[in-house]
Amino acid sequence: MFKKSIPLAAALAASCALLSGPVQAAGYPAQPVRVVVPWPAGGLVDLLARSVADKAQASLGVPMIVENKPGAGGAIGAGEVARAAPDGYTVMLTTSAMNMNAAIRKGLTYDVEKSFVPIAVAAYTSLILVTSPNGPDSVQALIDQARKQPGKLTYASAGVGTPGHFAGEMLKSAQHIDVVHVPYKGGPPAMVDQISGRVDYHFANAVVALPQIKDGKIKALAVASAHRVPQLPDVPTMAEAGVQGFDLDQWLGYLAPAGTPPEVVKTLHDAITAAAQDKSLQASLVKNGMRAAEPMSPDAFKTYLHDDYAKWKSVAKASDIHLD
Template identity: 40%
Template sequence: MPLTRREAIAGCGGGLAWLAVSPAQAQATYPNRTIRMIVPYPPGGTTDLLGRLVTDQFRSGLDATVIVENKPGGGTTLGADLVAKSEPDGYTLLMATSTTLAINKTLYRKLPYDPTKDFEPIGLVAGVPFALIVNPTIPAKTLPEFIAYAKSKPGLSYGSAGNGSPQHLGAEMLKSAAGIDVRHVPYRGSVPAMLDVIAGHIPFMVVDLQPALQQIREGKVRVLGVTTPKRVSIAPDIPTLAEAGLTGFELVAWQGVVAPAGTPRPIVDALAAQLAKLMADPPTREKLIKLSLEPLPPSTPDSFAAYIKTEVERWAVIVKNSGAELE
């Protein structure tokens, strides 16, 4: 997220006549056909919810037809590659995540797109906090008790949303910081992994807070801490892992909007202005907080571009330390 490490950050017309329109004319009349927001995850998840929130703003603010298309698969690479190879005309956008633009750069041996070269950043939307949860039968009610328990049970299993996901990397960070020996069990998404924690098939995981909070409140899982630098607004009773004993521990993913590289700057600025308007709207910020997300400070296309570069470097260290690698 763009804070210091503490604060840091409709139709296209008949026939092929539109092909004769100059770039300047196209910019002047933008948008005059349907805009697609590609979400590289299935419907119903955090990224999908945010994509639809942003889409609503673009629809009303630009008086445009804007639709969401879910293109999950390949750890977000399928949807991201589709956008990277689309015409840079402002009509195909990507609801991107830190996985798409930062983690995958190091995680994949052969990534079909370049996060820092193939996209035109528009703006950041929200930070995604995570939490350490355990099955309630685990005899540990605090982080120190859990670390002691894990040390007494070498090879303890944990679940994640998949190899190289923030949940996987977060647990590997925990493993390193706490000096515990744990074993990774990848799932196809956070929710299936969390359901197995609830069922007792795996004892713990690092999970995004948004889908877990209700389960925490109902006592189906026990939470030992959140991974943010400060307590999360929607759950101020949950301590941070840093407070609980892992000094300096921090894991926050983020979500933002990008377009294909080469998208004209006036179009990028028009989209960025709508995104800034959305993020400055108090009801929207309150809605994000209720979704267990962290509204981010205003960003610009340039500041987002700079941030992506620093995040690629930061996550590279975490990915390499985890040993995760995908083809």
């Protein structure tokens, strides 16, 4: 009697083992999801992370807990996520700056193309070419001034390797102008010197620039994007201003550690994408100088990330941008 029951018990045990994987995956998520933001609290990435977390909780059924892990141009937070268990309970909201950082920084503890699996793009933000109120009235006037005064004009950035630095070097290269880069420790101090006229121009993040433009403290010449900024309907894109190749939208997107199961990635993708399409969240994004992304599959996001990284590596090499 007992001998005959042993094979049956073994078969049942084997069946349970085979079923356990799918059952556990189907039960995701069973606990809060940690969202690492590799930038300081209070910034635009942090704002988006908390807004999406609030909206996504309804479909996930568990909270998304935002943790800020700033430092080293986002490398500290990214490294922590790369080392996390690929179970869907640790993800990261990062930006184009991650690819820029990887294009110029040596010794990173992760590979931007191999250490993560893309989940979803949530939003975009734009760079705005700005100058002081008494500065040139157009992009072409700025370029003409730079050509007439080689080595005299200065452009600010939030630091070496930041989006504004890359954009500034791209303009130098494309227009063959000789201007001096002045890096700052963040966007706000760069903006202070722009307002005072200590620097001639810079590509400022829309989130930082819009309030100052509205108050008349700086002048907007063009948007480094394929789209005009809704709050500045009369400000042209760089292409409309006569300078091609400046579709430099900064993406904000979610990544998970490499090896995260596809069904878990899909669950996160669906929740985050639905949150990003919420009308009240989109209105908040526009108010803060961002815009919601059109839904993009994880595979499409992977291709987008690859092309984005290749672009910034090319710019870094051509302009000799590096961090030793």
